[in-house]
Amino acid sequence: MKHPSVEKLALYDGGELSWLDHLILRRHVTGCAQCQAEVEMFRGAAVAVREETEEIPAGVQWDRLAAEMRANIRVGIAASDAISAYGKPNDAGPVQGMPWRMAVLTFGLVLMVTVGYWLNAVKKSEQIAAMRPPDPVVAEASERGVGMSDGSKELVLQSPKTNVRAAIVTVSTVGSAGARYVDEDTGQITVNNVYVE
Amino acid sequence: MSTWSKLPVVFAASVACLAQEAGVDLRGGLKFNLPKDSPLAVASLDLGPSKATVRGGAVMLDLHASLRLRNLSGKRVKGVTLLLLAQDVSAGGKGSVAAPSLDVAPGDDFPVRIDLRMVRPMSTGAEPLVQILLDGVLFDDLSFFGENRLNSRRQLTVWELEARRDRKHFQQLLEARGQESLQKEILSAMSRQNDRPRVDVQVVRRGAMPRAANAPATNYEMDHDVKFSFLRMPGSPVELMAGAARIAGDEAKAPQLEIRNRDQKAIRHLEIGLALKDTSGQEFFAATVPYDEPLAGKGTAALRDSATLRVRHTGGSRLVLEGMSGFVNNVEFADGAYWIPSRTDIAEGQLMKLVPPSPEEQRLVQLYRKKGLQALVEELKK
Numbered sequence A: 001m002k003h004p005s006v007e008k009l010a011l012y013d014g015g016e017l018s019w020l021d022h023l024i025l026r027r028h029v030t031g032c033a034q035c036q037a038e039v040e041m042f043r044g045a046a047v048a049v050r051e052e053t054e055e056i057p058a059g060v061q062w063d064r065l066a067a068e069m070r071a072n073i074r075v076g077i078a079a080s081d082a083i084s085a086y087g088k089p090n091d092a093g094p095v096q097g098m099p100w101r102m103a104v105l106t107f108g109l110v111l112m113v114t115v116g117y118w119l120n121a122v123k124k125s126e127q128i129a130a131m132r133p134p135d136p137v138v139a140e141a142s143e144r145g146v147g148m149s150d151g152s153k154e155l156v157l158q159s160p161k162t163n164v165r166a167a168i169v170t171v172s173t174v175g176s177a178g179a180r181y182v183d184e185d186t187g188q189i190t191v192n193n194v195y196v197e
Numbered sequence B: 001m002s003t004w005s006k007l008p009v010v011f012a013a014s015v016a017c018l019a020q021e022a023g024v025d026l027r028g029g030l031k032f033n034l035p036k037d038s039p040l041a042v043a044s045l046d047l048g049p050s051k052a053t054v055r056g057g058a059v060m061l062d063l064h065a066s067l068r069l070r071n072l073s074g075k076r077v078k079g080v081t082l083l084l085l086a087q088d089v090s091a092g093g094k095g096s097v098a099a100p101s102l103d104v105a106p107g108d109d110f111p112v113r114i115d116l117r118m119v120r121p122m123s124t125g126a127e128p129l130v131q132i133l134l135d136g137v138l139f140d141d142l143s144f145f146g147e148n149r150l151n152s153r154r155q156l157t158v159w160e161l162e163a164r165r166d167r168k169h170f171q172q173l174l175e176a177r178g179q180e181s182l183q184k185e186i187l188s189a190m191s192r193q194n195d196r197p198r199v200d201v202q203v204v205r206r207g208a209m210p211r212a213a214n215a216p217a218t219n220y221e222m223d224h225d226v227k228f229s230f231l232r233m234p235g236s237p238v239e240l241m242a243g244a245a246r247i248a249g250d251e252a253k254a255p256q257l258e259i260r261n262r263d264q265k266a267i268r269h270l271e272i273g274l275a276l277k278d279t280s281g282q283e284f285f286a287a288t289v290p291y292d293e294p295l296a297g298k299g300t301a302a303l304r305d306s307a308t309l310r311v312r313h314t315g316g317s318r319l320v321l322e323g324m325s326g327f328v329n330n331v332e333f334a335d336g337a338y339w340i341p342s343r344t345d346i347a348e349g350q351l352m353k354l355v356p357p358s359p360e361e362q363r364l365v366q367l368y369r370k371k372g373l374q375a376l377v378e379e380l381k382k
Helices: A006-014 A019-031 A033-053 A062-085 A100-131 B003-022 B152-177 B179-195 B349-354 B359-371 B373-381
Strands: A138-142 A145-149 A154-158 A168-172 A176-182 A189-195 B030-033 B040-046 B051-055 B058-071 B077-086 B094-099 B109-121 B130-139 B199-204 B224-230 B238-248 B251-261 B267-278 B283-291 B300-304 B308-313 B321-333
Touching (some): A006 A019, A006 A033, A019 A033, A138 A168, A145 A176, A154 A189, A154 B094, A168 B199, A176 B199, B077 B152, B094 B152, B130 B152, B152 B359, B179 B349, B179 B373, B199 B283, B238 B321, B251 B267, B251 B283, B251 B321, B267 B308, B283 B300, B283 B321, B283 B349, B321 B349
Parallel strands (some): A138 A176, A168 B283, B224 B321
Antiparallel strands (some): A154 B109, A168 A176, A189 B094, B040 B058, B058 B109, B077 B130, B238 B251, B251 B308, B267 B321
16 A cells, blocks of 8 residues: 655645645545554644744734745745756757857857958959959040040040030041031131040 | 240240149149241240149149141141140040141241140149140141141141142132022032031940940840941942941941952051931931051951940930941042042032031131121132
């Protein structure tokens, strides 16, 4: 015959078991002399404690004090569990914090990757710029004048002030642009050209 | 100190004043180099509102020079080309100002205007911003003086031959049919000049043309090959046999031509005029394609060019090209002789519209416009 544990018999005597456990244990204790003896021993101890509680100063309610002590013990156990689980891998959820060394190491890695990527990007853009051919020099002939430009430098021969509009504009495929002007007063012809080499 | 030897000093002083006004150190910024034996001398120079300014690391020169040159030679001057050299400007930075169709007697002066704008990086070097050199002078006997770095001799000679052709044409008309016929012809020439389509043209020798500001943002226009149509001149010593170019939107690329020398004489240089046609049917002279390789008598040659042209209406509106035609503009033979189209060659309607008028015809038309028929008649009787 299997007997209940001493702890369960103590809880049975104190009336702190659930109603189902209390019913099962009462059936066993009623038919088991050994367990009855154990319960009697616990009951004697409880009487002794009660006699001791009479010495507690007036105004102190034992039951309330006991309830508070149990609550404190539960809070302490929960806090202990939380501290012991701190930093350990937890399958149930994410890690709740990060040690400072890990933070410093992570920051260092992120910084190194960022700087490396930036340096590589700068180098690549320089390589692409070096590979790209220079902007072609464009020679243009228009009524306002002839000119050439590569985007940053330019040379323009403008139309004379008295003749805003060129009579003839043309370009040559060897890279020159020309504009021909007629002076309104004298009829003298001026031909401006620019040459791209 | 003679008058002419004082001129460089006067010029330098003018430049110094220019530099002070602009707050830019232009010590030696402009340099006028005439050779010691030059048939021309600077009679006067007015820099007018010229100025130089510094913007960031760049110098911007805005030059408006009214120059008077004096003919020191014993011959009549028929044309002049001045070479403008700008250091540190893109791809050589050369320009020229030419005055064709002149008739300057010995000892007389004539004006030349130079209106130049230049942007270049600030330089610590001592070289001048712009050098003005005499590239060439053509005289009435077709003799030439000058360094000829721009092939000015050829161009000035072609202009002078065209001038003689057109003066002769108008003189013959006047003598044979009188002033009324001359007036009719000059009005016809004026009409052709006024009716020429107004276009702006760009060229790059190699590589892709930078994207135009008004290019369509989404429509990519595919290249397609277009064959040339040739405008034949009966008297031309060169025959255009075949030709093609790639056309995409407002661009014509890489013209290729097959040419044949019909003459026994070898050719040193020839120039082909290109006329472009847009989708509205309008045709306009836009470019020239030179050929500078020796071409033997009766020989043939292939001309391959890598240039790209872009044309747009003056004012910026975009046009779309659909065809090209070519004609022989001038030829220089190896013996130094020249061929230019005769008035008969260009009398055909389409050619008359496309071939640009000679500077002399433009000058005579302006004389008629400004001073009337009688002044034109007197000019032709000189």
